[in-house]
Amino acid sequence: MKTIKIWAIIxxxxxxxxxxxxxxxxxxxxxxxxxxxxxxxxxxxxxxNGQRTVLTMSNDYQGDVKDxxxxxxxxxxxxxEQVHINEAKILKRLDDFSALRLVEYFDxxxxxxxxxxxxxxxESSAPxxxxxxxxxxxxxxxxxxxxxxxxxEYDIVILSAKESDGLETWLIQNGYKIPTGAKKLLQPYxxxxxxxxxxxxxLEEYDSQGFEKLRPISIAYESPKFMLxxxxxxxxxxxxxxxxxxxxxxxxxxxxxxxxxxxVPSNLDIPEFVQKEFxxxxxxxxxxxxxxxxxxxxxxxxxxxxxxxxxxxxxxxxREELKQAGVxxxxxxxxxxxxxxxxxxxxxxxxxxxxxxxxxxKFPEDLRFQATGNRQLFQGRYVVRHPYKGEISCSAxxxxxxxxxxxxxxxxxTLAGLTGWDINDIRQKINFVEVKTIPWWPNIWN
Amino acid sequence: xxxxxxxxxxxxITPPSNDGVISDRWxxxxxxxxxxxxxxxxxxxxxxxxxxxxxDWTLKTGLIVAIASSCILTQWVLSAVVExxxxxxxxxxxxxxxxxxxxxxxxLITALGLCLLxxxxxxxxxxxxxxxxxxxxxxxxxxxxHFFNPANFGIICALLLTNDAWISPGQWGTDWWYLLxxxxxxxxxxxxVGRWDTSVVFFLSxxxxxxxxxxxxxxxxxxxxxxxxxxxxLLFALFMLTDPRSxxxxxxxxxxxxxxxxAVTFILQDYFYLSSAIFWALFxxxxxxxxxxxxxxxxxxxxxxxxxxx
Numbered sequence: 001m002k003t004i005k006i007w008a009i010i011x012x013x014x015x016x017x018x019x020x021x022x023x024x025x026x027x028x029x030x031x032x033x034x035x036x037x038x039x040x041x042x043x044x045x046x047x048x049n050g051q052r053t054v055l056t057m058s059n060d061y062q063g064d065v066k067d068x069x070x071x072x073x074x075x076x077x078x079x080x081e082q083v084h085i086n087e088a089k090i091l092k093r094l095d096d097f098s099a100l101r102l103v104e105y106f107d108x109x110x111x112x113x114x115x116x117x118x119x120x121x122x123e124s125s126a127p128x129x130x131x132x133x134x135x136x137x138x139x140x141x142x143x144x145x146x147x148x149x150x151x152x153e154y155d156i157v158i159l160s161a162k163e164s165d166g167l168e169t170w171l172i173q174n175g176y177k178i179p180t181g182a183k184k185l186l187q188p189y190x191x192x193x194x195x196x197x198x199x200x201x202x203l204e205e206y207d208s209q210g211f212e213k214l215r216p217i218s219i220a221y222e223s224p225k226f227m228l229x230x231x232x233x234x235x236x237x238x239x240x241x242x243x244x245x246x247x248x249x250x251x252x253x254x255x256x257x258x259x260x261x262x263x264v265p266s267n268l269d270i271p272e273f274v275q276k277e278f279x280x281x282x283x284x285x286x287x288x289x290x291x292x293x294x295x296x297x298x299x300x301x302x303x304x305x306x307x308x309x310x311x312x313x314x315x316x317x318x319r320e321e322l323k324q325a326g327v328x329x330x331x332x333x334x335x336x337x338x339x340x341x342x343x344x345x346x347x348x349x350x351x352x353x354x355x356x357x358x359x360x361x362k363f364p365e366d367l368r369f370q371a372t373g374n375r376q377l378f379q380g381r382y383v384v385r386h387p388y389k390g391e392i393s394c395s396a397x398x399x400x401x402x403x404x405x406x407x408x409x410x411x412x413x414t415l416a417g418l419t420g421w422d423i424n425d426i427r428q429k430i431n432f433v434e435v436k437t438i439p440w441w442p443n444i445w446n
Numbered sequence: 447x448x449x450x451x452x453x454x455x456x457x458x459i460t461p462p463s464n465d466g467v468i469s470d471r472w473x474x475x476x477x478x479x480x481x482x483x484x485x486x487x488x489x490x491x492x493x494x495x496x497x498x499x500x501x502d503w504t505l506k507t508g509l510i511v512a513i514a515s516s517c518i519l520t521q522w523v524l525s526a527v528v529e530x531x532x533x534x535x536x537x538x539x540x541x542x543x544x545x546x547x548x549x550x551x552x553x554l555i556t557a558l559g560l561c562l563l564x565x566x567x568x569x570x571x572x573x574x575x576x577x578x579x580x581x582x583x584x585x586x587x588x589x590x591x592h593f594f595n596p597a598n599f600g601i602i603c604a605l606l607l608t609n610d611a612w613i614s615p616g617q618w619g620t621d622w623w624y625l626l627x628x629x630x631x632x633x634x635x636x637x638x639v640g641r642w643d644t645s646v647v648f649f650l651s652x653x654x655x656x657x658x659x660x661x662x663x664x665x666x667x668x669x670x671x672x673x674x675x676x677x678x679x680l681l682f683a684l685f686m687l688t689d690p691r692s693x694x695x696x697x698x699x700x701x702x703x704x705x706x707x708x709a710v711t712f713i714l715q716d717y718f719y720l721s722s723a724i725f726w727a728l729f730x731x732x733x734x735x736x737x738x739x740x741x742x743x744x745x746x747x748x749x750x751x752x753x754x755x756x
Binding site: 184187191192224225251252255257258260262263294296297361364365368370372373374375376 | 504565608609611614618663665666668671672673676719721
């Protein structure tokens, strides 16, 4: 018997953090918070231009593959050529590229009198991109097998149904164990004439190819519906679920049209020690923001033109990778004069990363999206400033130390406000600068 | 969401009746605020401040100024041109004529409506929207009455003619206190202008259609509740649908008109998946005002005199 897993991909992810210093224009990028932070996180890529859509569903299913199956409502009947088995690394690339970022600055020696280092001069150095199935009528159940095919390690069936009773019976008869209450939730999708994409693992293929993990499935279709069905997923979920959606559009930002889209707090100065516990910081901050917004909004974590980043947490995706992510509208590269290799700027791809934490009571409706012409850039960015640690030998140094101390206290309060952590615990972790009074007389005779 | 004073001959105006409910209420308000549009300006201004400060809107100050300037300037110039066309000789006094200056209130309401609803990246887009919104009042008239809601006309034009304009239907969320605030403030305004019937009829018919669909699909009722508590829907129904100058004059005409808008909204939203369905519906149905006024006659609304007997 296959245990059906409907839409929600439940995973126990391990906390992993790549601390990988890399040069970026306004400081050093040192850490990123990636989606591994969330316990039950599904990841989806939607590349859409007009009514054409390429949807990629990640599959971080951790159980026994022989028990795996999933049912996803889709707007149209999908043929074999509309389904593609993708690679997990493309989600990782998008995740890394759009992740929240921590940047660090080092204070200069307050006593040194020289032309001030202007960070803005480096501004222009943001890196450029690198480059049929058999038809089987089950009249008595009202279920039609529209398409049936095997692709990669998956056996896929596209069903259309007239009644949820029939669909439920068909699934049970065919060896799927469906959760209780599924019937009631399947009905509205049947009435809206949606089809059902049912996938399970082809064990022979899976064993022979030696896959370690189930790979993401991409589907291409044309439909005016720009939505994600989350209701079915809430059926076999315990508590909150996290969904990260990477939306790729030639126009600009994508937002939800039936829920508010809110930016995560960003561009804030936080204490130095957070560098070591950035994932914990982000998890707490997200939870706090989520509660503050009454648990009923989608959070915007990143909105950027795919041709650059600033600072970059990962290299922008190249043409091949964008194609793999489902971007189908890229122009053919125009060769540059001479024999130089062309680097197409992907200026017609705009990425929006939405993070939705949803529960049944706060998100009654499926997510509806709309592409907008909004090309404002946004990123979740947090800043640590390291005080000058060297010898301070001038009276200006006193003022500097005093200002750093005030700054550190302000950072502690910002952090407490953002995460809900205890202010005294935070203060204990901060290495407050000691203000040493420099006597005035040594400078008289030197 | 916008109102104007268009040219109208005195003979067309029916004097306010003594038993008119609105006229009586009108007298209870302090004399300082002698035009219901001042209330509209105050409410819409409040919403704008509220939205920007609490709802995470990305509205640039520069764009707000551009919309306001575009609307007010267009209104000023076009009103002056209309005044000029009535006179034999030109004098600069036209620009400061009370009638011309008075009409700037309407332009400000249109500007606030556009600021609340329309989003764009560039100055050209919002300036175009503001200009066309006001110009539509002068261009699309039938028997000296404009039939497009100016702000709505500006929004649709910006959506059609530019690449970077959009509407954010989810921008208000569904928090309950907004519902109360909108309903409360909206109610006061509606009592002032006397066109509450369009909002009620629109709400009733839209709710019924969505409820039937919800029931037929088998969704739980919180789906319907979520749809109906959308702040954008409430704002639209309470402040845009009630524009007394562009909607039908007679109660029956207005009811028919509001039902038509509800039905078109429902179809565009649920069968054509348009996220800004209400604005398209109002745009499509607006010319029906002419037909409604033809079928059901009633005296026209005038800002300065409150509402006449119907």
